[in-house]
Amino acid sequence: MSNVKSLKIMTEFQHLDNLMDAKASFEKAHPDVVITIEQAADHAESHRALQSDEAPDIVESGGWSIFNRKGLFVDLLPRVEEIPGLKDDLNPGVMRVAGKDGTLPGLPVDVALPLILYKRELFDNAGLPYPREGWTWEEMIETAKKLTLRNERGVATQFGLGFGVDVEEFEPFVMRNGGRYVSPDGTTARGYADQLPVIEAYRLLIDAYRVHRVIRRPGEPSEAGELHEGFALIFGFAWFAGAVVRYGLEDKYGVVGLPRMPGGENANMIYMGAAGISAKSPNRELAWAFLRHYALERPEAFRQANTLPITRSLAERSGYTVHPVWRRYIEELDFVQTSGFYLSEKWNSSRQLINEEIIRMINEGADVARTIRGWTRFA
Amino acid sequence: MRDGNGLDPDVANNAEKEKESADLGTELAERARAGDTEAFGELIERHRCRAKGWAERMTGDPHLADDIVQDALIRAFMHIGSLQDANRFLPWLHRIVRNQANMRLRRGGPHRREKPFTSFEARERNGGSVDWDNLDSILDHLTRSAGKAAMKEDDPVEHLMRKEMYETIHAVLHCLTKKERAIFEAYFFKQLSPEEIAAMYGMTTGSIYTYIHRSRQKLRQEQIRVSLGLLPEKGGAILARHKMLELAEWPAHASLPTTMVDRLGHMLATMGDSRDIAELMGLSGFAFRMQISEKTTFADGIYMFDWRETLISFARDLGYEAALVCGQLSDFPVPLLGAVEKFPVVLPIEEAVLPFIRQTIDSGRPVLYFDTSATRPFIHEWSLICGYDDERRVVHLTDVMCPEGKTLSYEDVADNPIRFLAALTRQADRDRTASLPGTRDTRRRRLAEKTVRFAVSFAKNRWAYRPMTSYLSYVTGLAAYDTWIGHLRRGPGSPPNRYGMGHLAYVYSRTKSCAAAYLRTVPFEGEAMRFTLLASQAYEQAAEALRELEELAPFVKTAELMQADLCERCAGLLEQARTFEASAIGYLEKTIPYLEKGTSQ
Numbered sequence: 018m019s020n021v022k023s024l025k026i027m028t029e030f031q032h033l034d035n036l037m038d039a040k041a042s043f044e045k046a047h048p049d050v051v052i053t054i055e056q057a058a059d060h061a062e063s064h065r066a067l068q069s070d071e072a073p074d075i076v077e078s079g080g081w082s083i084f085n086r087k088g089l090f091v092d093l094l095p096r097v098e099e100i101p102g103l104k105d106d107l108n109p110g111v112m113r114v115a116g117k118d119g120t121l122p123g124l125p126v127d128v129a130l131p132l133i134l135y136k137r138e139l140f141d142n143a144g145l146p147y148p149r150e151g152w153t154w155e156e157m158i159e160t161a162k163k164l165t166l167r168n169e170r171g172v173a174t175q176f177g178l179g180f181g182v183d184v185e186e187f188e189p190f191v192m193r194n195g196g197r198y199v200s201p202d203g204t205t206a207r208g209y210a211d212q213l214p215v216i217e218a219y220r221l222l223i224d225a226y227r228v229h230r231v232i233r234r235p236g237e238p239s240e241a242g243e244l245h246e247g248f249a250l251i252f253g254f255a256w257f258a259g260a261v262v263r264y265g266l267e268d269k270y271g272v273v274g275l276p277r278m279p280g281g282e283n284a285n286m287i288y289m290g291a292a293g294i295s296a297k298s299p300n301r302e303l304a305w306a307f308l309r310h311y312a313l314e315r316p317e318a319f320r321q322a323n324t325l326p327i328t329r330s331l332a333e334r335s336g337y338t339v340h341p342v343w344r345r346y347i348e349e350l351d352f353v354q355t356s357g358f359y360l361s362e363k364w365n366s367s368r369q370l371i372n373e374e375i376i377r378m379i380n381e382g383a384d385v386a387r388t389i390r391g392w393t394r395f396a
Numbered sequence: 397m398r399d400g401n402g403l404d405p406d407v408a409n410n411a412e413k414e415k416e417s418a419d420l421g422t423e424l425a426e427r428a429r430a431g432d433t434e435a436f437g438e439l440i441e442r443h444r445c446r447a448k449g450w451a452e453r454m455t456g457d458p459h460l461a462d463d464i465v466q467d468a469l470i471r472a473f474m475h476i477g478s479l480q481d482a483n484r485f486l487p488w489l490h491r492i493v494r495n496q497a498n499m500r501l502r503r504g505g506p507h508r509r510e511k512p513f514t515s516f517e518a519r520e521r522n523g524g525s526v527d528w529d530n531l532d533s534i535l536d537h538l539t540r541s542a543g544k545a546a547m548k549e550d551d552p553v554e555h556l557m558r559k560e561m562y563e564t565i566h567a568v569l570h571c572l573t574k575k576e577r578a579i580f581e582a583y584f585f586k587q588l589s590p591e592e593i594a595a596m597y598g599m600t601t602g603s604i605y606t607y608i609h610r611s612r613q614k615l616r617q618e619q620i621r622v623s624l625g626l627l628p629e630k631g632g633a634i635l636a637r638h639k640m641l642e643l644a645e646w647p648a649h650a651s652l653p654t655t656m657v658d659r660l661g662h663m664l665a666t667m668g669d670s671r672d673i674a675e676l677m678g679l680s681g682f683a684f685r686m687q688i689s690e691k692t693t694f695a696d697g698i699y700m701f702d703w704r705e706t707l708i709s710f711a712r713d714l715g716y717e718a719a720l721v722c723g724q725l726s727d728f729p730v731p732l733l734g735a736v737e738k739f740p741v742v743l744p745i746e747e748a749v750l751p752f753i754r755q756t757i758d759s760g761r762p763v764l765y766f767d768t769s770a771t772r773p774f775i776h777e778w779s780l781i782c783g784y785d786d787e788r789r790v791v792h793l794t795d796v797m798c799p800e801g802k803t804l805s806y807e808d809v810a811d812n813p814i815r816f817l818a819a820l821t822r823q824a825d826r827d828r829t830a831s832l833p834g835t836r837d838t839r840r841r842r843l844a845e846k847t848v849r850f851a852v853s854f855a856k857n858r859w860a861y862r863p864m865t866s867y868l869s870y871v872t873g874l875a876a877y878d879t880w881i882g883h884l885r886r887g888p889g890s891p892p893n894r895y896g897m898g899h900l901a902y903v904y905s906r907t908k909s910c911a912a913a914y915l916r917t918v919p920f921e922g923e924a925m926r927f928t929l930l931a932s933q934a935y936e937q938a939a940e941a942l943r944e945l946e947e948l949a950p951f952v953k954t955a956e957l958m959q960a961d962l963c964e965r966c967a968g969l970l971e972q973a974r975t976f977e978a979s980a981i982g983y984l985e986k987t988i989p990y991l992e993k994g995t996s997q
Binding site for chain 2: 031032033034037053054055056058059060061062063064079082083181183207361362363365366367368369370372373390391393394395
């Protein structure tokens with residue numbers, strides 16, 4: 018009779034290098050274990066697999082939505098508490114968002130948050146000082162105005178600020194102005210999204226597109242090139258920072274926190290997925306051993322990464338705490354808050370309907386307050 | 397000034413306009429009643445201001461009025477199927493707005509709202525009060541100890557509220573079966589534990605929980621119905637009925653991999669309008685589409701297009717109007733997010749879909765339905781609902797892998813995370829125009845020209861469909877081959893997805909064959925036809941290369957990883973297919989000038 022133990026992992030990620038490296042090193046350390054990896058196209062496929070009679074032992078998802086569902090995953094908190102020092106080692110900011118009703122359904126992976134990266138060369142060309150921590154929204158807009166260049170046809174050849182159009186990316190500015198999209202329990206947007214701090218933050222953001230014209234509007238012609246080319250300030254997630262590091266451009270970019278908003282709150286958003294153990298897994302101990310190895314014990318995973326480590330020790334061992342770019346991202350983890358899309362599935366599902374309304378505010382001048390007050394219907 | 401009939405022309409014009417507007421309103425209400433969400437959207441646009449005016453007059457608060465109208469419209473949407481007379485839409489809407497306004501005013505303002513059952517637990521524990529308008533809150537309250545409730549009996553307000561609450565519950569209990577009602581009363585009114593009830597009925601505790609859960613769901617729906625002032629109907633929501641349509645013969649060898657088009661063909665055949673399937677693939681443009689995810693060889697690109705717009709315009713090209721019901725649920729992970737991202741979030745309630753299904757089936761037409769529980773190796777596909785049975789609470793539908801068809805429970809249909817149903821109605825003037833001399837040929841030629849232009853522009857457009865969801869992107873046209881080949885050559889750290897690879901080969905080998913077949917039949921002449929036939933041959937060669945690809949990577953459910961040599965052989969075949977398709981597009985481009993000249997010479 019064979020003593021080989023098998024572990025089935027389902028992942029929603031397409032790049033499997035990191036997972037396959039972890040599989041190889043784990044199998045080497047545990048010669049009696051065979052790990053199989055299966056890809057899922059989306060959360061729905063992972064969810065279906067978890068509910069099936071042949072549920073994988075571990076599911077790794079790029080989002081948090083399936084981890085919000087009760088009963089699908091083993092609570093990892095008791096296991097974390099069993100390991101001396103681990104609970105204190107886990108980054109408290111990350112854990113603040115990852116915890117669900119006092120449980121931990123998965124270990125966060127693919128962790129990212131936004132900061133402002135600035136391209137030194139464009140500042141030098143304009144003779145402007147680099148942004149400094151604690152700068153205000155007003156200062157950022159004034160800087161971005163000076164760094165937005167347009168040709169004789171009015172087409173921008175350089176934008177002051179590289180920023181998208183997405184309700185989620187607007188959220189850190191809402192948070193920093195003291196607002197929230199939905200209630201802490203996620204049951205309503207009434208009394209939250211429709212309140213003054215949110216409306217005020219949106220007015221400032223929409224003005225940046227419409228009045229100050231420092232951000233490219235949806236559909237606006239541009240000769241500014243790609244984000245790494247003609248954009249002086251970049252609202253950059255860890256993915257963008259990862260590319261800066263990968264291409265050896267650390268000297269060309271500086272990094273600074275998001276500007277202070279009138280509301281004065283120091284807060285930021287965080288994106289993350291998770292890897293969790295299926296409640297149906299017959300191999301929970303083995304699965305937990307692999308998860309620890311995969312997510313907590315391998316500093317080499319962050320050599321060319323786009324994401325942030327979730328423990329303090331891993332941040333140190335991977336050199337993130339002293340790295341010129343990553344250091345600032347690690348510091349920012351202390352201030353992350355739970356976003357609306359984690360708290361309310363309805364809000365999350367309505368994201369593109371909301372984005373269409375944001376585009377109407379930017380491109381058509383739809384009334385900001387009136388539009389936002391209508392968003393109570395989305396949660 | 398008056399005309400010869402003694403009528404003031406302005407008055408006559410206004411009267412005429414009002415009549416037209418009323419007719420359109422009735423037509424929209426009729427379509428909305430049949431479940432057409434697009435029509436409901438138009439109705440909302442027409443009446444939103446008026447509804448707000450009613451609510452504002454009752455509350456004196458414009459913001460509260462907005463909320464009331466929003467809630468009223470949601471409820472109207474959920475229950476439009478119960479509107480007996482389409483001419484009475486406005487009074488019906490007025491009643492809903494009035495009820496909603498009364499409810500809000502009684503509750504005391506905008507900041508109290510319905511919450512899911514679970515959210516009340518903490519509040520109760522903290523000594524919070526009961527929301528007497530909310531069934532979940534009431535039921536939660538009832539599950540607390542009777543003694544605690546009795547302590548409040550001295551409070552006259554509480555006493556009155558409890559009296560109203562019992563009346564409300566008794567008013568809606570009729571929707572339960574006898575057994576459900578007995579278990580419900582034992583649990584909520586007699587405060588027996590599930591274990592005690594299980595012992596009474598000789599059932600398991602688990603099944604008692606199931607009964608309680610189901611009863612709660614049914615009561616919640618019924619409460620909404622009562623709050624709308626709709627008459628309760630005995631034995632549940634409707635008189636139990638069933639109907640089964642006989643679908644037209646549709647042999648497996650005739651079916652197409654692009655299942656929306658295939659099911660539409662089957663639907664039309666059932667409605668007595670058989671079409672050539674290659675023609676349907678050509679006219680719909682699906683014979684010429686190819687989309688590959690930028691992530692890996694996942695097969696989701698097959699489904700990435702604007703479902704609503706595509707179906708409506710294709711139906712019109714065929715001489716039909718499409719009525720749609722669409723939405724997404726927020727309680728379940730939704731597949732194919734890039735296609736459904738802008739669908740409104742809807743509630744998982746049967747009443748939002750079953751009236752549409754019943755009405756369409758009753759009129760002898762099948763319902764196009766997006767089935768997210770398709771039998772493997774398929775994951776989700778369009779199907780045809782051809783019957784319903786209220787007693788068994790199931791719909792009958794097609795499934796590629798089940799030649800005899802299958803059933804889904806009403807609950808499964810309501811809980812489908814993607815809600816997309818459609819019915820076709822023949823355009824009123826279709827028969828008249830189709831019989832005009834020369835009309836049919838002219839129309840065929842016009843549609844064929846449109847198709848050729850579409851094929852060329854799609855092939856050259858790398859981004860023909862771009863979802864708003866930032867992390868999803870799909871490459872289209874000839875560039876899709878490059879992306880697909882790129883996935884196969886990314887190295888062992890990012891292997892292509894084998895399951896999706898088989899699905900893509902299965903679908904696109906057949907669509908290219910359809911392109912070849914369609915182009916052979918277009919009504920062109922001379923040089924235009926010569927180039928079109930050359931394009932057809934090139935498409936056939938592309939299809940042949942993709943068929944070989946399918947043999948290397950058959951469409952089966954599998955988690956295996958593709959080895960490097962297999963990836964390379966597949967990439968080579970894709971390069972061949974790309975060359976042939978690029979050649980086909982080149983020929984079609986040469987066709988266009990002849991079409992523009994209006995001459996085939």
